[in-house]
Amino acid sequence: MNIAKLHYISQGQTPEEHLHNIQKACTYGAELVQLRLKNTDQNTLLKTAEKAREITGHFQTRLIINDHYKIAKTVNADGVHLGKTDACPLEAREHLGKWFIIGGTANTLEDCQNLINKKVDYIGLGPFRFTQTKDNLSPILGFEGYQSIVKQLKSTTPIIAIGGIVEQDIPQLLQTGIYGIAMSGAITENFNNISTFNKLLNASATFEQRH
Numbered sequence: 001m002n003i004a005k006l007h008y009i010s011q012g013q014t015p016e017e018h019l020h021n022i023q024k025a026c027t028y029g030a031e032l033v034q035l036r037l038k039n040t041d042q043n044t045l046l047k048t049a050e051k052a053r054e055i056t057g058h059f060q061t062r063l064i065i066n067d068h069y070k071i072a073k074t075v076n077a078d079g080v081h082l083g084k085t086d087a088c089p090l091e092a093r094e095h096l097g098k099w100f101i102i103g104g105t106a107n108t109l110e111d112c113q114n115l116i117n118k119k120v121d122y123i124g125l126g127p128f129r130f131t132q133t134k135d136n137l138s139p140i141l142g143f144e145g146y147q148s149i150v151k152q153l154k155s156t157t158p159i160i161a162i163g164g165i166v167e168q169d170i171p172q173l174l175q176t177g178i179y180g181i182a183m184s185g186a187i188t189e190n191f192n193n194i195s196t197f198n199k200l201l202n203a204s205a206t207f208e209q210r211h
């Protein structure tokens with residue numbers, strides 16, 4: 001399965017702001033966006049996910065829904081991203097079938113191995129550095145963390161780095177052997193600066209294809 005190398009993770013104070021930001025990311029050429037709407041009721045999430053599907057559909061941008069695989073299926077998203085306390089990837093796979101993208105969160109080598117055994121399509125490994133976007137952060141990995149984990153993993157499952165990544169980190173992250181990156185704050189804060197987004201897309205495109 002061909003997974004995008006730059007993932008935009010949605011951000012916003014309200015569901016409308018998430019949708020507005022998703023629309024911007026699509027306009028700028030994002031290949032994959034993840035709707036990450038926390039602390040909301042299921043109905044609002046469902047409605048927002050439906051609208052996100054409509055927007056991303058216009059741009060042929062892939063849509064991943066955070067946490068909730070049933071909602072992902074209902075709105076005909078392309079995939080779901082499962083955290084460590086969400087449903088098991090094997091259970092999600094049973095419901096979603098083999099064409100659905102299933103991603104999982106990992107913070108350690110053991111987490112990665114566990115997700116590989118459960119046949120996820122990509123692993124979101126982090127955090128790279130401190131970020132305010134996510135509460136209850138696990139220990140910071142830094143460049144060395146990625147380097148060491150990628151080296152020990154004997155697998156072709158794409159590793160997507162996440163957590164506090166900014167444009168300037170990309171060249172060095174490239175050296176660690178990861179497959180791609182996920183960014184939220186650094187993209188959301190730069191929507192008024194299209195050249196930054198283009199630079200990000202170009203930089204992520206240079207990540208080496210390891211498979």
Ligand code: TZP
Pocket residue numbers: 009126127130131132133134162163164165182183184185186
């Ligand atoms: N998981 C680990 S860090 C993080 C998530 C969802 C937040 C990423 O956002 P940012 O703003 O790029 O640090």
Ligand code: MG
Pocket residue numbers: 066067081082083084085086
């Ligand atoms: Mg989750």
